[in-house]
Every structure is written in structure tokens, then in C-alpha cells.
Amino acid sequence: MEHSNTLLRLKKRLESNVGKAIADYNMIEDGDTVLVCVSGGKDSYTLLSVLMALRERAPVDFRLIAMNLDQKQPGFPTDVLPRHLAKIGVEYRIVEQDTYTVVKSKIPEGKTTCSLCSRLRRGVIYRTAREVGANKIALGHHRDDIVHTLFLNLLFGGQLKAMPPKLVTDDGAHVVIRPLAYCGEKDIARFARGMAYPIIPCNLCGSQDNLQRQKIREMMADWDHRFPGRTESVFSALQKIVPSHLADRRLFDFQGLRPGSDLAAMDGGDSVFDSPPLSEAWAAPGTVPLAALRS
Numbered sequence: 001m002e003h004s005n006t007l008l009r010l011k012k013r014l015e016s017n018v019g020k021a022i023a024d025y026n027m028i029e030d031g032d033t034v035l036v037c038v039s040g041g042k043d044s045y046t047l048l049s050v051l052m053a054l055r056e057r058a059p060v061d062f063r064l065i066a067m068n069l070d071q072k073q074p075g076f077p078t079d080v081l082p083r084h085l086a087k088i089g090v091e092y093r094i095v096e097q098d099t100y101t102v103v104k105s106k107i108p109e110g111k112t113t114c115s116l117c118s119r120l121r122r123g124v125i126y127r128t129a130r131e132v133g134a135n136k137i138a139l140g141h142h143r144d145d146i147v148h149t150l151f152l153n154l155l156f157g158g159q160l161k162a163m164p165p166k167l168v169t170d171d172g173a174h175v176v177i178r179p180l181a182y183c184g185e186k187d188i189a190r191f192a193r194g195m196a197y198p199i200i201p202c203n204l205c206g207s208q209d210n211l212q213r214q215k216i217r218e219m220m221a222d223w224d225h226r227f228p229g230r231t232e233s234v235f236s237a238l239q240k241i242v243p244s245h246l247a248d249r250r251l252f253d254f255q256g257l258r259p260g261s262d263l264a265a266m267d268g269g270d271s272v273f274d275s276p277p278l279s280e281a282w283a284a285p286g287t288v289p290l291a292a293l294r295s
Contacts, residue, residue, distance in 0.1 A: 007194040011053075014191060017182040018050045025166045027177040028136065030060035034177075035134035037125060038066045038092075040081055040200030042192035043140035047180055049195070051138065052090060065132050066092040069124055071099045071117075080198045093132065097124050129174050137169075141178045144185040147234045148216045156212050160246070162238055184231070 003011070022028050036051060038044040048066055055064060068081045078094075085092040099120040129137055141163055150162035165181040168174070180188065192199070223230040243251035 003194065007191070010187060010191050010194065011050075014046065014183055014187060015050050015053055018047075018179045019054055021165060021179055021182045022054070022177075025177070025181075027166055027175075027179060028058075028060065028062050030062070032060075032062040032136050033132070033134040034062055034064050034136040034138050035125070035129045035132060036064055036066045036138045037140065038068050038081065038085070039140070040068065040198070041140070042189055042197065042199060043142060043180065043185075045084075045195070045197040045199075046183075046188045046191055047138060047140040048090065049088075051179065052088070064090060065134060066090050067125070067128055067132075068092070068094050069099075069121055070094055070096045071121070072096065073100045077200060080200055084198055093128065095124060095128050099124070126169060126171070126174065135174060137174050137176045139176060139178050140180060142180040142183045142185055142188055143235050144217075144220070144231055146178075146181060146238070147231050148213060148220060150234065150238065151216045151219070152213055155216070160248075 028034060034051070036044070036048050038048055048064075051064055055062060066085050068085075070076060070078060082092070082094055097120075099117060102120060103117050125137060129135075146163045146165075150160075153159040153161040163178065165178050167176050169176060220231055246252070247254075249255065
């Protein structure tokens with residue numbers, strides 16, 4: 001298949017970003033078996049493609065197994081993924097589990113189904129990982145997903161929490177990795193279009209208009225349109241946490257903070273939110289009184 005120079009450059013950028021994320025968080029090690037969850041969407045197709053490319057030149061040896069969960073949604077094209085996965089020559093497993101009926105029977109009409117659906121999927125994925133001997137589970141969440149989750153938890157859940165690039169499952173049996181953590185959704189979408197992947201839409205929840213996550217997506221899209229680079233900036237902030245300038249007593253000993261103590265030497269000091277011109281002017285002789293600045 002012939003690819004344009006633009007697509008090849010985009011492929012190289014995605015591979016570079018994924019390689020950096022894997023190295024930064026030590027996501028994949030020698031001898032790992034990685035179960036790659038493939039839904040039929042642009043993100044998981046891209047994830048699998050990039051991991052296959054990196055495996056060819058990686059300094060470590062690891063095994064890839066693609067997995068798709070057939071949730072028995074009405075009209076789901078069961079032939080698409082097996083044909084694609086066989087064509088690209090990757091080891092794969094199709095798992096059939098009727099989670100669709102369970103979700104529809106438990107969730108009232110008009111209510112969002114994502115929470116229950118994701119819990120059921122997670123259980124099947126963990127079970128499959130055990131069956132195939134996978135110690136790592138790769139998911140297709142990208143940088144935008146991580147930022148959106150931060151605001152979802154912040155605005156609707158009252159928590160300063162996002163999606164980590166790497167975590168251990170609740171049962172301690174597997175490590176979940178998100179190799180696309182440094183990749184933007186726009187790049188992934190362009191790459192998927194260029195590769196002409198056979199995209200399968202999620203008809204179970206993807207069309208629901210009242211999803212809180214969709215509201216966050218719209219908010220961030222508006223921010224990025226008016227102030228380009230906001231998503232990248234927020235993601236960068238997630239990697240530069242300053243516990244002394246938040247309010248969580250579990251992360252920083254505010255009660256033990258005293259003048260002259262080791263804790264007093266905080267990252268950023270007490271002028272962390274001052275703009276440089278204001279802080280410099282205030283320290284100089286003959287500065288304007290603060291009251292005058294407010295008037």
C-alpha cells in the first residue's frame with residue numbers, strides 16, 4: 001500500500017510519541033506479552049499499528065495479541081475485525097460476550113450506559129489477559145482523553161484525577177498501559193483516515209447526547225479553537241504537579257509547615273502565580289502601592 005509523504009511523516013511522529021511514552025513510563029519490557037484492546041475505532045487501530053511497527057525495531061522482545069470484544073450489539077459487523085487483523089498478520093482473539101443485553105436490561109432508557117458497560121468490558125478483558133498469559137493490557141486512550149478525564153473528574157466528581165499512562169489492575173494481576181498518552185486526537189484521526197481503517201462505530205453509547213464526557217469534549221474543543229494549545233498545556237501540567245500549592249493534606253504536610261522548616265522551601269515559592277513584571281516591580285524601590293494597582 002503506497003502512502004503519501006504527509007502520512008509517512010505523521011506515522012513517524014506518532015511512533016516517536018508512543019516510543020517516548022513507553023520509555024518515560026517503562027510501559028513495555030523484555031519478555032512482555034501485551035494484550036492490545038481493539039474496538040474497531042480510530043484510536044485502537046492506530047495503537048495496534050504503531051506497536052507493531054515499534055516491535056520490529058524495539059531494543060526489547062515482546063509479544064502482541066490483539067483482542068476484540070464482540071458485545072453482541074445489534075448490527076455489529078462481526079467479519080470486519082477478524083478480516084483486518086488476519087490481513088495485517090497479528091495474533092488475535094475475538095471474544096464474544098453479550099454485555100449489550102445486560103446493559104440494556106439494567107440501565108433505564110435515556111440514561112448513560114458507559115459506567116456499567118466499561119465495568120463489564122473490563123472484567124472480560126482481565127479474564128482474557130489471564131487466559132492468553134498477557135501481563136500487560138494496552139488501551140487506546142490518547143492525550144485528549146486524559147485531559148478530558150481530568151476535567152470530568154474535576155467538574156462532575158470533585159476530584160483532581162485523570163487517566164494515568166500506566167497503572168496496576170485492582171486485582172494486582174496486570175499492568176494497564178496507554179501508549180498513546182503523548183498523541184493528540186487530531187493526529188490519530190488524520191492517520192486513521194489516511195490508512196483507510198474499517199471504522200466500526202459504537203452504537204451502544206456513542207450516540208448519546210447527554211454524556212458528561214461529551215460536554216467536556218465540547219468545552220475543550222472551544223478552548224482549543226479560541227486559544228490553541230490548551231489541551232497540550234493542561235496535559236503538561238499533569239506532569240508538573242506541585243503538592244505544596246494544592247490543598248491535599250495527604251500529599252503535603254500543611255499542619256507541619258513552620259517558618260524555617262524544611263517544608264518552607266516549597267517548589268515555586270509564594271510568588272508562583274505572580275506574573276514576572278508584577279513581582280519584579282514590587283521588589284524594586286519606589287514601587288506603586290498595591291491599592292493603587294487595584295484602582
